[in-house]
Amino acid sequence: MTDAKGAAAPVAVGATLTAIIVEGFRGIGPQRTLELKPGPGLTLIVGRNGSGKSSFAEGLEILLTGSNWRWAKRSKVWRDGWRNLHQPTGTCVQAQLLVEGEPGPVVLARSWADGAALEGSTLDVRLPSNPKQRASLAALGWTDALETYRPILSYNELGSTFDQPSEFHDRLLAILGLGEYDALAEEARQERLALDRRVKQVRAAVEPLLRRLDATDDDRARRVAAAFRRKAWDLDAAAAVIGGAGEGVGRDGVELAGDALDIAVLRALATIQPPAMEEVLAVAEAIRDGHARREALAATPVGRADELARLLRGALSFHARHETADCPVCGTAGVLDAAWRAAAEAQATELEALAAEARELDAAARQVSARLQRLIGPPPSILERAHEVGLERDAQTLATAWSIFATPAGSTPLDFAEHLEATIDPVITAADALREAAEAELGRREGRWRPLALEVAGWLRDAREAVAAEAESKRLAGEEKRLKQEQLRLKRERFEPVAKQALELWELLRQASSVELESIVLEGTGTQRRVEIGVTIDGVEGAALGVMSQGELHAIALSLFLPRATIPESPFRFVVIDDPVQSMDPARVDGLARVLERVATERQVVVFTHDDRLPEACRRLGVPTAVVEVTRREGSVVELRPGLDPVRRNLDDAWAVARSDFVPEEVARQVVPGFCRAAIEAVCVEAVRRRRLGRGESHTAVEERLAEATTVTTYLALALFDHVKRGDDVVDRLKQWGPQFVEAWSAAKSGAHAGHTGGSLEQLVKDTEQLCSRVRSVA
Amino acid sequence: MTALVGMTSRQLLEAADTLLSEPAPAWEGRWPRAVALLTRQALERAMEELFAVKSPPLMRASFRAQLLALRIWLPTELAGRVAYAWAALTRATHHHAYELPPTAAELAAWLETTDELSRTVAKRVAGAG
Numbered sequence: 001m002t003d004a005k006g007a008a009a010p011v012a013v014g015a016t017l018t019a020i021i022v023e024g025f026r027g028i029g030p031q032r033t034l035e036l037k038p039g040p041g042l043t044l045i046v047g048r049n050g051s052g053k054s055s056f057a058e059g060l061e062i063l064l065t066g067s068n069w070r071w072a073k074r075s076k077v078w079r080d081g082w083r084n085l086h087q088p089t090g091t092c093v094q095a096q097l098l099v100e101g102e103p104g105p106v107v108l109a110r111s112w113a114d115g116a117a118l119e120g121s122t123l124d125v126r127l128p129s130n131p132k133q134r135a136s137l138a139a140l141g142w143t144d145a146l147e148t149y150r151p152i153l154s155y156n157e158l159g160s161t162f163d164q165p166s167e168f169h170d171r172l173l174a175i176l177g178l179g180e181y182d183a184l185a186e187e188a189r190q191e192r193l194a195l196d197r198r199v200k201q202v203r204a205a206v207e208p209l210l211r212r213l214d215a216t217d218d219d220r221a222r223r224v225a226a227a228f229r230r231k232a233w234d235l236d237a238a239a240a241v242i243g244g245a246g247e248g249v250g251r252d253g254v255e256l257a258g259d260a261l262d263i264a265v266l267r268a269l270a271t272i273q274p275p276a277m278e279e280v281l282a283v284a285e286a287i288r289d290g291h292a293r294r295e296a297l298a299a300t301p302v303g304r305a306d307e308l309a310r311l312l313r314g315a316l317s318f319h320a321r322h323e324t325a326d327c328p329v330c331g332t333a334g335v336l337d338a339a340w341r342a343a344a345e346a347q348a349t350e351l352e353a354l355a356a357e358a359r360e361l362d363a364a365a366r367q368v369s370a371r372l373q374r375l376i377g378p379p380p381s382i383l384e385r386a387h388e389v390g391l392e393r394d395a396q397t398l399a400t401a402w403s404i405f406a407t408p409a410g411s412t413p414l415d416f417a418e419h420l421e422a423t424i425d426p427v428i429t430a431a432d433a434l435r436e437a438a439e440a441e442l443g444r445r446e447g448r449w450r451p452l453a454l455e456v457a458g459w460l461r462d463a464r465e466a467v468a469a470e471a472e473s474k475r476l477a478g479e480e481k482r483l484k485q486e487q488l489r490l491k492r493e494r495f496e497p498v499a500k501q502a503l504e505l506w507e508l509l510r511q512a513s514s515v516e517l518e519s520i521v522l523e524g525t526g527t528q529r530r531v532e533i534g535v536t537i538d539g540v541e542g543a544a545l546g547v548m549s550q551g552e553l554h555a556i557a558l559s560l561f562l563p564r565a566t567i568p569e570s571p572f573r574f575v576v577i578d579d580p581v582q583s584m585d586p587a588r589v590d591g592l593a594r595v596l597e598r599v600a601t602e603r604q605v606v607v608f609t610h611d612d613r614l615p616e617a618c619r620r621l622g623v624p625t626a627v628v629e630v631t632r633r634e635g636s637v638v639e640l641r642p643g644l645d646p647v648r649r650n651l652d653d654a655w656a657v658a659r660s661d662f663v664p665e666e667v668a669r670q671v672v673p674g675f676c677r678a679a680i681e682a683v684c685v686e687a688v689r690r691r692r693l694g695r696g697e698s699h700t701a702v703e704e705r706l707a708e709a710t711t712v713t714t715y716l717a718l719a720l721f722d723h724v725k726r727g728d729d730v731v732d733r734l735k736q737w738g739p740q741f742v743e744a745w746s747a748a749k750s751g752a753h754a755g756h757t758g759g760s761l762e763q764l765v766k767d768t769e770q771l772c773s774r775v776r777s778v779a
Numbered sequence: 780m781t782a783l784v785g786m787t788s789r790q791l792l793e794a795a796d797t798l799l800s801e802p803a804p805a806w807e808g809r810w811p812r813a814v815a816l817l818t819r820q821a822l823e824r825a826m827e828e829l830f831a832v833k834s835p836p837l838m839r840a841s842f843r844a845q846l847l848a849l850r851i852w853l854p855t856e857l858a859g860r861v862a863y864a865w866a867a868l869t870r871a872t873h874h875h876a877y878e879l880p881p882t883a884a885e886l887a888a889w890l891e892t893t894d895e896l897s898r899t900v901a902k903r904v905a906g907a908g
Contacts, residue, residue, distance in 0.1 A: 046879065047879065048879045048880070048881075048882050050882055050884070051879075051882065610879070611877045611878060611879055612877040612878065612879055613877045616877060629808060629879075631808055631810075631811060631880065632882070632883060633802070633810070633883055634799070634800060634883050634887070639807050639808050641807060641808040646874060650874070653809040653812065653813075656805060656809060657805070657806075657809065657813070660803075660805040662803045662804075662805050663803070663805060663806075664794070666785075666786055666790075666794075667794045667798075667817070670786060670791065670794070670816065670817055670820055671813045671816050671817060674812070674813075674816035674872050675812070675813075675816075677872075677873070677874075678812070678872065678873065678874040679874075681873055681874035682874040685874060710873075715874075752816065752872065753819075753820060753823055754785060754820070755785055755786065755820065757785070
């Protein structure tokens with residue numbers, strides 16, 4: 001089973017047919033049952049074309065396969081005429097099968113409501129193990145098996161075997177149980193195709209995008225386009241270019257150039273910070289304040305005050321420790337008294353305050369100086385690049401105002417403070433103007449680029465996905481290839497026994513054919529898959545199937561299909577073949593009989609055939625065969641009766657009519673001699689064939705000899721004396737044998753035309769029977 | 780005029796027709812060859828009936844010659860069909876390698892030709908008085 005789903009019901013195995021029952025279908029009107037002996041053995045169903053025999057084969061096939069494709073492919077004539085003309089209602093085909101594990105026959109019935117279409121049938125499956133439950137083919141596990149092992153072969157199918165190399169390959173492949181590999185490879189392929197489609201989609205989308213990028217006069221667009229035109233897209237470069245499309249250029253540390261740089265310049269110009277008005281006013285005020293305080297302190301020598309304060313502190317400290325009233329420095333006595341001490345302390349404190357103020361003033365002056373230096377720095381260097389973005393005029397105005405502002409003027413700090421206050425306004429006005437201009441330009445440029453950049457960003461996401469998909473697709477392709485190689489290997493390995501059996505069958509079938517089959521190999525995969533048949537014709541290798549005859553092709557097809565239908569894994573122990581003989585020459589029919597004999601040792605083989613060639617070959621070659629004859633009367637009444645060899649058949653017919661109470665005597669007298677004559681001729685043909693084929697003559701030569709015989713006498717001459725011209729010897733020989741032999745001969749000769757006028761009919765049949773066994777024993 | 784014994788062509792035709800359209804159970808499977816035999820006998824007998832009146836010596840001629848002579852008294856087209864039916868019936872009644880009995884449709888066609896022959900012969904014979 002190739003069922004990969006695994007969960008299928010256990011397969012009902014060992015199926016053989018016990019009956020095919022058909023009603024109102026094709027050539028069969030009233031219900032007819034074709035009974036078959038179950039188990040291994042060969043059964044031939046023999047009937048003229050139109051006798052209804054094939055209706056059993058087709059009925060069985062449609063029963064098992066339903067509205068399978070094979071029916072859909074049939075001609076319109078067939079499809080219009082599938083209901084029986086004489087009984088267009090109650091159409092039903094049934095089969096009874098023995099299946100291992102079932103206590104009785106499994107009954108399959110397919111029926112059509114009146115007026116239903118061919119496809120509109122219902123199938124009823126009943127298992128004896130569970131008769132109340134409606135079962136199905138699937139429940140028997142046969143749905144796939146029927147397709148895989150195809151136990152029913154028709155002439156049409158054999159004929160079209162080599163028309164479709166890949167289909168033929170698949171039909172043979174199915175039996176090898178490699179379906180899971182196909183499923184896996186197919187899965188990988190589907191996945192790969194989906195990825196490829198995605199990649200293709202993304203590739204297709206880049207073209208219109210490129211056209212739009214080309215049409216955009218923007219360096220970023222040019223750079224993105226260039227990145228996309230590389231053999232392998234430079235997605236990172238493109239990403240870098242559009243990186244700032246939303247949030248500001250150059251922030252990602254990416255080196256900028258061209259238009260991206262323009263944007264950076266514009267952004268820098270838009271964010272220039274001129275000196276703040278409040279700071280300028282504050283600094284000017286601080287300068288003035290510092291100046292005034294310094295003027296006030298100017299009379300006080302700050303250094304001397306400091307030193308004098310320290311000297312007084314020292315004297316006060318000395319005086320406190322030594323308690324002297326005399327001055328230790330000038331020696332003046334009695335001056336260092338309490339009054340001195342109070343005056344000295346007050347003076348020292350005053351001097352110390354003066355010194356501290358002076359130091360504070362110095363610190364404040366340094367601070368103001370620093371703030372001033374910050375204010376009057378040079379104009380921002382970015383202004384020098386404003387021409388790159390066409391804003392040089394605004395930038396120049398700012399630079400000039402800024403330079404004037406920052407250049408020290410006048411001779412005093414008060415002058416400079418005034419200068420600052422007087423020149424800051426133009427700087428701020430110019431900076432505002434420049435910022436507005438830069439922002440306007442930025443807005444203009446972003447307005448054109450931004451949607452495009454967003455589109456590129458979207459595509460980039462897809463492209464990254466596509467690049468990953470491409471890699472995955474490559475990996476899957478590798479996986480597929482590996483699976484296919486493995487499958488190919490297993491295919492060859494598992495097909496070998498089938499091929500071997502097919503070659504053996506061909507050896508039996510080929511007979512006089514000069515075509516030798518050397519090998520049969522399943523080759524190739526995908527659309528290249530085919531069955532490679534190594535053929536040698538007259539020892540020349542490498543011949544094509546095309547040079548072979550239709551009969552040979554049929555025989556090869558049969559050689560290949562029989563092993564398939566009879567492979568041990570098949571749940572079917574029967575194989576039904578519809579008319580394999582059609583284009584075979586007599587020698588090959590002998591081969592076919594041998595092939596069928598061989599297959600029938602292990603399988604139930606049912607063969608439908610439209611003439612007596614195959615039954616004759618089986619009889620002559622001693623192949624054990626059950627024969628059923630099919631005839632169809634007017635009104636589609638089909639008759640089935642066990643087949644006998646022609647001698648027996650004719651004698652049987654003669655007896656039945658001669659003894660019947662229901663056949664009028666005069667009619668019997670007209671008919672019985674005809675049957676007797678046919679029996680004698682048949683025994684002669686049998687004798688001639690056995691003798692001549694036995695001594696190695698070709699079928700063609702033997703048939704030519706037989707065609708020379710036209711009368712009962714010439715038949716006997718050929719049988720008894722090996723020559724049609726020896727009719728006189730026949731009469732002498734019959735006289736020698738006895739009068740009843742002469743009587744039988746003579747009655748056959750004339751009675752077939754004019755009826756039997758002599759003695760009793762029963763005696764005539766007896767005499768004929770004797771003549772037949774005598775011819776059989778001597779010839 | 781030569782006296783004929785046995786079943787007339789009309790009787791033989793009726794027997795064949797009965798067998799073809801509604802065979803008794805005893806005939807199951809055997810009727811095709813039996814119908815062929817009876818039809819051929821009817822055809823041959825009809826020709827005898829014609830020649831017995833029109834030209835008795837012809838009855839001793841070869842059957843091939845008799846078939847050719849038919850067109851003296853019958854339309855050429857019918858004579859041709861009779862010759863063909865006779866050949867086919869002969870083939871069906873002798874044992875022929877590999878051949879199965881004729882089909883009901885084939886038999887019906889030959890029977891019809893033979894019936895036409897028989898009726899035409901009856902007219903010609905009556906016309907001759």
